[in-house]
Amino acid sequence: xxxxxxxxxLLYFIGIFxxxxxxxxxFENRNKLRSKLADKxxxxxxLIPAYNEEDVISQTIQSVLNQDYPKDKLEIIVVDDGSxxxxxxxxxxxxxxxxxxxxxxxxxxxxxxxxSKAKGQLISVLDADTFLTPDFLKKTVKYFEDEDVGIxxxxxxxxxxxxxxxxxxxxxxxxxxxxxxxxxxxNSLSAxxxxxxxxxxxxxxxGGFDEHNLTEDFEIALKAQSHNYKLVHxxxxxAYTDVPSTFKSLARQRIRWSYGALxxxxxxxxxxxxxxxxxxxxxxxxxxxSIISSIAVLGIMVFRIxxxxxxxxxxxxxxxxxxxxxxxQASIIPNVTNLKxxxxxxTFIIALTLLxxxxxxxxxxxxxxxxxxxxxxxxxxLVYVFIYSFVLITFWIISLGYFLVGKTPKW
Amino acid sequence: MxxxxxxxSKGKYIAAFIVTVSIFVIGLFIGLEFSDYTTSQxxxxxxxxxxQLTSVDIKNELIGKTDFCSLExxxxxxxxxxxxxxxxxxxxxxxxxxxxxxxxxxxxQLVQIKTWLLLRDLKISCSNINQNIILFFYxxxxxxxxRDKMSQTQGFLLNELYYNYPESIAIFSFxxxxxxxxxxxxxxxxxxxxxxxxxxxxxxxxxxxSSEEVEILLGLNNK
Numbered sequence: 302x303x304x305x306x307x308x309x310x311l312l313y314f315i316g317i318f319x320x321x322x323x324x325x326x327x328f329e330n331r332n333k334l335r336s337k338l339a340d341k342x343x344x345x346x347x348l349i350p351a352y353n354e355e356d357v358i359s360q361t362i363q364s365v366l367n368q369d370y371p372k373d374k375l376e377i378i379v380v381d382d383g384s385x386x387x388x389x390x391x392x393x394x395x396x397x398x399x400x401x402x403x404x405x406x407x408x409x410x411x412x413x414x415x416x417s418k419a420k421g422q423l424i425s426v427l428d429a430d431t432f433l434t435p436d437f438l439k440k441t442v443k444y445f446e447d448e449d450v451g452i453x454x455x456x457x458x459x460x461x462x463x464x465x466x467x468x469x470x471x472x473x474x475x476x477x478x479x480x481x482x483x484x485x486x487x488n489s490l491s492a493x494x495x496x497x498x499x500x501x502x503x504x505x506x507x508g509g510f511d512e513h514n515l516t517e518d519f520e521i522a523l524k525a526q527s528h529n530y531k532l533v534h535x536x537x538x539x540a541y542t543d544v545p546s547t548f549k550s551l552a553r554q555r556i557r558w559s560y561g562a563l564x565x566x567x568x569x570x571x572x573x574x575x576x577x578x579x580x581x582x583x584x585x586x587x588x589x590x591s592i593i594s595s596i597a598v599l600g601i602m603v604f605r606i607x608x609x610x611x612x613x614x615x616x617x618x619x620x621x622x623x624x625x626x627x628x629x630q631a632s633i634i635p636n637v638t639n640l641k642x643x644x645x646x647x648t649f650i651i652a653l654t655l656l657x658x659x660x661x662x663x664x665x666x667x668x669x670x671x672x673x674x675x676x677x678x679x680x681x682x683l684v685y686v687f688i689y690s691f692v693l694i695t696f697w698i699i700s701l702g703y704f705l706v707g708k709t710p711k712w
Numbered sequence: 713m714x715x716x717x718x719x720x721s722k723g724k725y726i727a728a729f730i731v732t733v734s735i736f737v738i739g740l741f742i743g744l745e746f747s748d749y750t751t752s753q754x755x756x757x758x759x760x761x762x763x764q765l766t767s768v769d770i771k772n773e774l775i776g777k778t779d780f781c782s783l784e785x786x787x788x789x790x791x792x793x794x795x796x797x798x799x800x801x802x803x804x805x806x807x808x809x810x811x812x813x814x815x816x817x818x819x820x821q822l823v824q825i826k827t828w829l830l831l832r833d834l835k836i837s838c839s840n841i842n843q844n845i846i847l848f849f850y851x852x853x854x855x856x857x858x859r860d861k862m863s864q865t866q867g868f869l870l871n872e873l874y875y876n877y878p879e880s881i882a883i884f885s886f887x888x889x890x891x892x893x894x895x896x897x898x899x900x901x902x903x904x905x906x907x908x909x910x911x912x913x914x915x916x917x918x919x920x921x922s923s924e925e926v927e928i929l930l931g932l933n934n935k
Contacts, residue, residue: 313736314732314736317732317735317736318728318729318732321727321728321731321732321735322724322725322728325724325727325728325731326724449716487721488716488718529716529718530716531716575720576718577718578717578718578719578720578721579718579719579720579721580718581718582720583720583725615865639742639743639744639746639747640736640739640740640743642743643738643739643742643743644735644736644739647735647739
């Protein structure tokens, strides 16, 4: 067995093992996946940091005002982080909204400013382009009855995706939401993106967001993990957000995310310990294993394709460019043994099942899906599997490069 | 005070490990069943070819020299080609060093020698048989001088020739590393020392030969 085979089988083993672990978790908890609606209504402060968001901020505020939640239990705080447009004026035009303006100092600083003004026992953090579905708060608040819960994370979906690049991200967001649910059932969730709700006590006791961090949402989640808070994912509480609509903006966002992830993994490496249970022993190290495995998969694919192409080119020149003959040769088929084919089929079935479950638990009413354009075509799935996933790995490689040479990518 | 107790779900890891190993074992089992099926298919074809070869031999002895030249060679040579393709498929799916594959390959090479002997006799005795006979000795063992790669390319080129002139050429390929006395004798007869080597109509040419060179040697180059 060559080293190449060993790597391939190892990657299969890791992939199948993790998926099986997910499925076991799913079957153990399949009756507990849906959220229970709140019957008690604690005061919630909804924080909306904004920088030059005059076009979308009113829709975000409106989505909070439309919440099926007692109005006297909602405090909406907009922090304008030194916008040069009319964000502040737009926010100010709403009654019952607290709008503040401060010097531009980044999202984390705006959030910390808002936290200092917030009165709620719970603090919901939104981006200025994140819109809540009407039952969002009602579906999330009840989880806080467990005193150990520090953060509730919701399902994020791209808002009205039109271009292919946006539609592919629907698949990505839906799958990662379901996986986050599984992780939270293992007490191992480590992300708190826009749309998350925090217990105010967490900030009071352990400080707010890290203002020098590229991914302050990942940092705060790791901080909560380090203080043994539970992070719960409310898979059926949906918020919509604008996603990058060009390759360039996607690249910038993902390189920043990946770099931030690497930075924070290093910062919180002490969490890799059995004293943090499944998170410390398995799921946190798994992030690193996943990065390495993804890069290995891409490396193997590129190597195989290059090898085959070079072979074809060599053969073409040796046969005086007899294209029909070269194409008739089966040499492009890699050395695939039966076991590899069968494991590939298993992996494909596992991936399809995961996708099916993810769609099932994050779906909304058909009318809402139609309105938000989140019914995804078969072509988008194909592009997601065969192109997008490899593009994401490439972003990881670039971020790793930045990280290893100690350079910070541009915001 | 947060009292979230952290624990390691040992049971779940063990269960996931057992299921994963089972998937691997099932995969291996299905894979083996599948290769057993391909091997037995292959053996059946080889047996059929053996029967065909033997019956041609017997037919030859029965009807004597007069009818010898009217023998149906085409199907015999086609069977040989399809057998060769199956060997190649087996090498890909089972690995080149798989003992079963090596045995099948050794027998296949013996069948080839037998077919070649028959064709050679026919060519000598019958004016209507004028196929060019190529014996091709190759190696697929990794080699620092690149003889395996050269052999591979030579193989492709010869295949291409067969693809272009199926009626005029019969190619018999032999792995120079096969440890078999018949094959050793064949190598000794033609003084084959290295791979790749081609013997075109009884003449030995050592080393890699380009398409044009082979075509010229065969008298097929009309350019």
